[in-house]
Amino acid sequence: MTDDQTIPLDKQAPNNQSQNNQRPINGLKSQKAVPNASTSNNSASQSAAAKPAPKTNSTPEPQIKKVDIAIAGVTYPIYCPVHEQEELHSAVSYINNYALDLKRDAPSLSQESLLVLCCLNLYEKIHAHQRSDEDRVQGDKQSEALLNKIMKDAHSIL
Structure with missing residues (x-):
């Protein structure tokens, strides 16, 4: 809740006008009113607070591009990082x-039902592939253990 109710109306008007013009970058309104006196006293801290903002923007953001994809005759707009477009087109081709x-x-x-069925079937394929990978890893471990036992037995005979 704001403190606007405790400040007389004639002092609120200039303050509210400046607050409306100074919205935070994320688009949210500040939750507490700032009196004019503290605004002038905190100008150094506000300029210091404004300096870190370019540091967060200095990291390069991936370029996003709108790509229209078609699955089973229906076109969907997708926002995709530019460097992932080729992979997206490959996935769209497979899914389509x-x-x-x-x-x-x-x-x-x-x-809608077609896409739900498609998702369920593709999940089943992915899960079966993961299980076969796990089975393969387990088989490799068993083979290695058997090979180690054979080698140990061979060394004991020699």
């Missing part, structure tokens, strides 16, 4: 082909 295959099998599905 997958969705079109599903649509051939079930032509009466709505676009």
Whole structure:
């Protein structure tokens, strides 16, 4: 809550006008009114507070580009970092082909149902791939343990 109610109206008007012109960068209004006297006393601290802002902006931000993608005949606008566009197009191609295959099998599905089914099927594929990777790692560990045992037995015989 603001302290505007405790300041007489004739003193609020100039202060409120300056506050409306000085909105924070993030677009939110400040939560507490600042009296005119403290504004003039804090001008050095305000200029110091203004200096760190360029430091946060000095880091290069990735360039974002709007890309229209089409999946199963419907176009969607996507905002994508420029350096990821090629990967996005590859993903769109795979998903579009997958969705079109599903649509051939079930032509009466709505676009929303088609995309939900597509997501569920692709998740199942990803999960199966992860399980096979885990199984492969487990098999490698077992093979290594067996090989170590054979080598240990061979050394004990020699």
